[in-house]
Amino acid sequence: MKKKVQMKKMAGVFLALAILGIGLFPPGNVYAAANQAPDADPVVVVLDPGHGGHDQGARYKWGGKTYKEKQLNLAIAKACKTELEKYAGVKVYMTRSSDRFVTLGNRVNFAKSRKADLFVAIHNNASLKKTDHGACVYYPNSGYKEEVGSEGKMAAASIQKQLVALGLKNNGILYRNSAVGSRYPDKSKADYYAVIKRSKYAGFPGLIVEHAYVSNHDDSTTFLNGNDRLKRLGVADATGIAEYFDLILDQVPVLQTPAVNADESVTLAWNTVQGVDYYRIYRRIVGTKTYVCLEETEETGYTDTGVRPGTSYEYTVCGCHVGYQKDSCTKIAQAVQITVTGENVNIQSAQKNQN
Known part of the structure; x- marks a missing residue:
């Protein structure tokens, strides 16, 4: 994971290079099409809807309605993905998008194959005590790959804050060590939960979000009863992840x-x-495939002095944000076209020749 960015990028940091009349700014910063954002390295979040297939998870009936955890988890995860994809600079995957069984190992292996920055297992809780209720988030302990535990703790706190804001009881953010004395390679206590432990080995934080208690009447009927309420939980998760x-x-x-x-x-x-720290301006000659970055600026305007008369150009712009973990770019503006006629240049050149 990248370290926090201390300062915003300032306008004029780079110097434009003119190559055949095409500004190269910064060197090599190009992309192929106007509808492609120049974000080569987005934040990758893998959502893991718990259980599925023959693994039902918790099941309870309240008021004639059966609450099945595997279905609740999937609905929350889908809502989270939809909401999170409204943000710039993030790529979201799900370990399952239907009612199928996935092993714990394959869930984390999938996240590793997608080069995850964060793995979030979506669950709902259950207890023999029907009075137990509320939300909590499990994160990695601080032993072995301490930075993974630290990042996971911050992400867990950000998600938990959003869930509590919905009215769920705050059961806190928690870590749980192995119950059988398992150890990491550095001899520190291993994490209890397989997906958290495997994620740590893979190099990224793994979280388990326990949204509400299926075994509690009030939690089920207030927070898990219906698509709109499940969507609120997914949006809360996404908001917490986005803030992190x-x-x-x-x-x-x-x-x-x-x-x-x-x-x-x-x-x-x-x-x-809103929220943008600087902008990137791109240009290409009409009829060519590749846009080139001309400038990065905090202003909302730019004058291009590197054009050639008699040439038609297309311009586009995107907004960029300096994030704590990774910079992100907004979608690309619709390209606009202009033709530099060269009439003024030709007149000036003729006058110069007469002199």
């Missing part, structure tokens, strides 16, 4: 029609996007 990674909502900048100035430079302007 310091993500911003994926808003599309609106790029105005460029203006060609008397000196044949091109001036661009766009709207302010």
Whole structure:
């Protein structure tokens, strides 16, 4: 995981290089199409709806309705994925998207294959004591790969805060050590839960979110009864994850029609996007495939002096946010086109030749 970014990127950090009239800013920062965001390294979150298939999880009946944990977990995870994908710079996967059984090992192996930054197991609790209720989140202990435990603890606290805000009893964020004395390679106590332990070995935090008690009448009927209420839990999870990674909502900048100035430079302007720290401006010659980054700026305007007369260009822009874990970029603005006619340049050149 990347360390926290201490400072925002400032405008004018990079110097433009003109190569055949194409600004290269910063060097090598290109992407192929106007509808592709230049985010090569998004945050990867793997959601793991617990149980599935023959593994039912907890089952209780309240008021004539049966609450099946495997179904509840899947509904919450789907809602979480939908909400989380509204943010910029994040890629979300699910270990299962239907009622099927997945082994604990394969759940974490899937997350590892997707290069996960965070693994979140979605569950609901149960107890022999029907008075037990509320939410909690389990995170990795601080032994062995201490940074994984620290990151997991922060992510757990962020999710738990959102669940408590819905009215669930705060049962806290917790870690649980092995009950049989298992140890990590450094001889520290191993984590109890398999997905948390396996995730730590894989190098990323694994969490288990216990949203509510299926075994409690009030928790079930208040928080688990119906798609709208399950969606609220998924949105709470997504909000907590987004806050942990310091993500911003994926808003599309609106790029105005460029203006060609008397000196044949091109001036661009766009709207302010909430949460954005700086913007990237891209350009390509009409008919070519590759856009090149011209500039990174905190302003909402830019003048391109590197154009060639008699050439048509397409411009686009995206907003960028300096996150605690990774930088993220918004969706790309719809490309706008302008043709530099070259009339003023030709007149100036003729006058210069006469002199």
